Amino acid sequence: MRIIVDNHNKYKHFNRQYTVALGLYLGFSLLFIAGILTLFFTSKEDYLVLMIAVIVLTIILVWGTIYFFTNPFRSLRYLRNFYKDLQAGLFDESVLTLKRISEDKAIKRGVELIKVFAVEHLKGQDYEREVYLLEEVENLDFGVLIKVRTFSNIIVSYEVLP
Amino acid sequence: MKIFSKAAFIRSIHYDWIYYALSFFAVIGLWSWAFGILHRPKPYEKLDIFVAAQIQNDTFCQKIKEEFSADGLKLVESNQALPNDNAFQSKLQVVGYNASDLLILPESVFTNIHFSEVFIEIDEALKDDYLSGQEVFYKHEGRDYGLLVRGGEKESWLDEYLNFDVNDNYYLFISGASHNIGDKGNYQTNEFDLALAVLSYVVR
Numbered sequence: 001m002r003i004i005v006d007n008h009n010k011y012k013h014f015n016r017q018y019t020v021a022l023g024l025y026l027g028f029s030l031l032f033i034a035g036i037l038t039l040f041f042t043s044k045e046d047y048l049v050l051m052i053a054v055i056v057l058t059i060i061l062v063w064g065t066i067y068f069f070t071n072p073f074r075s076l077r078y079l080r081n082f083y084k085d086l087q088a089g090l091f092d093e094s095v096l097t098l099k100r101i102s103e104d105k106a107i108k109r110g111v112e113l114i115k116v117f118a119v120e121h122l123k124g125q126d127y128e129r130e131v132y133l134l135e136e137v138e139n140l141d142f143g144v145l146i147k148v149r150t151f152s153n154i155i156v157s158y159e160v161l162p
Numbered sequence: 163m164k165i166f167s168k169a170a171f172i173r174s175i176h177y178d179w180i181y182y183a184l185s186f187f188a189v190i191g192l193w194s195w196a197f198g199i200l201h202r203p204k205p206y207e208k209l210d211i212f213v214a215a216q217i218q219n220d221t222f223c224q225k226i227k228e229e230f231s232a233d234g235l236k237l238v239e240s241n242q243a244l245p246n247d248n249a250f251q252s253k254l255q256v257v258g259y260n261a262s263d264l265l266i267l268p269e270s271v272f273t274n275i276h277f278s279e280v281f282i283e284i285d286e287a288l289k290d291d292y293l294s295g296q297e298v299f300y301k302h303e304g305r306d307y308g309l310l311v312r313g314g315e316k317e318s319w320l321d322e323y324l325n326f327d328v329n330d331n332y333y334l335f336i337s338g339a340s341h342n343i344g345d346k347g348n349y350q351t352n353e354f355d356l357a358l359a360v361l362s363y364v365v366r
Contacts, residue, residue: 043197051197055190062185070174070181075165105169112167 001159004137005151011083018076025068032061075110082152091149091156095121096129098142106132113154121145131155205341206354208237211364212262214254214271215332216325217242226360235356245271263340263357264364266311266320268330269300277302282336282346284309292358297365300333308333309365319366334365 036057043050102115114133119126132154145161175182211223223238241261243253245268258265259280267275275281282288284299284306293309298316300308312318313331326332338347342357 040193040196040200043200045201047197047201051193054197055193058189058193059186062189063182066178066181066185067171070178071171072165075170079165105167107167107170107173110167110170110174111165112170 001157003157005086005134005154005156007083007086007156011080011087014076014080014083018073018080021068021073021076025065025073029061029065032057036061071110078109078111082154086151086156089151091151094129094148094150095161096131096146096148096158097121097144098131098140098146100142101140102130106130108132116140116155203236206351206356207234208239209235209264209342209357209360210262211238211240212254212258212265212267212337213240213242213324214245214250214258214265214267215242215327216244217323218325219323222320222323226363229363230356230360233356233359235360259337260339262337263342264360265335265337266324266332267308267335268327268332269313270327270330277307277335278305280338281307282338282340282343283307284336288346288358292355292361294362297362308335309361310334311365320364334361336361 036054039050039054039057043054096118099117099119102117104115106113106115111134114136116131116133118129118131120129130153131148131150134154141158141160146158147161148158149156209226217240220240223240227235227238241253241257243250243257247253250271251274254265254267254271265281284293289295289297289306298310299306300310310316311320311332311334312326318326318332320326336343336346336357340347340357341349341351342354344355344358345352346358
């Protein structure tokens with residue numbers, strides 16, 4: 001049995017990253033907000049230039065917030081939840097033959113995954129199927145019959161069948 | 163796996179561009195509004211003039227503002243109401259008495275006005291401090307309340323801005339509800355007297 005996704009400590013790792021990212025975001029946001037409000041309340045009557053500066057800073061903050069919550073934070077949240085669920089999750093088992101790695105990347109909730117084309121052997125029939133890898137894996141066994149354990153269509157482990 | 167990925171960002175733009183676009187306009191709108199509110203003239207930095215005649219051109223407000231900007235006057239606004247309008251009395255009561263500093267009224271509408279309740283008496287102290295001595299007053303029950311703006315032989319610089327009835331006499335009154343009449347009205351704002359400072363200029 002070859003373990004692809006090592007669950008050990010992964011949840012802790014991503015949970016920590018998730019908390020740190022949230023803390024950094026809150027810290028930077030509060031600094032930005034404090035700066036913006038200081039500029040606003042200390043503005044004089046001739047405020048055009050200062051207003052433009054405040055608008056630019058606010059747009060940076062708002063766009064940064066949108067980016068943060070729709071990209072890196074979303075990915076971290078997905079990974080954190082993925083590893084948490086993996087600890088107690090129900091795995092799927094399939095018999096596959098891995099064909100090749102796709103040049104296209106799959107993006108799932110902001111996380112870039114490696115797409116692998118495979119053929120699933122089920123009840124004497126062959127079906128084309130795509131499975132995913134979280135990270136690059138060296139010496140993946142292509143072209144041989146393997147029994148794959150997946151979680152959310154992501155390969156967790158496999159063993160080469162005789 | 164990549165947490166920060168250009169491809170993932172470009173893909174997310176397809177879904178989230180509306181938030182970026184809307185927030186851009188919302189931020190500009192909100193800050194423009196907020197700065198406007200923060201820096202709008204205070205009640206003691208602006209004058210509201212109620213005119214019971216048709217205003218042809220309100221640039222006389224700008225002229226008054228320019229003349230007294232060094233004294234802290236930042237905004238002069240005017241409201242008009244025509245005496246033959248059905249809503250004139252209501253507008254006079256709501257806008258004129260309560261929300262204006264100065265009122266220019268024709269003699270023909272004086273019958274329903276309780277001068278002592280709504281206007282400031284122009285007493286000797288006020289005449290000494292703020293007037294030039296050339297003014298003609300409207301007297302009611304032995305007290306001076308109004309300053310002649312135009313009528314009879316007197317013409318006014320406001321003739322080119324306001325459509326006065328040539329058969330009527332127009333007087334300038336000081337509202338008791340003004341924030342700009344020192345300690346003479348409803349508010350004890352001794353240091354703010356812009357409404358008194360402009361009297362001579364308006365009736366010149």
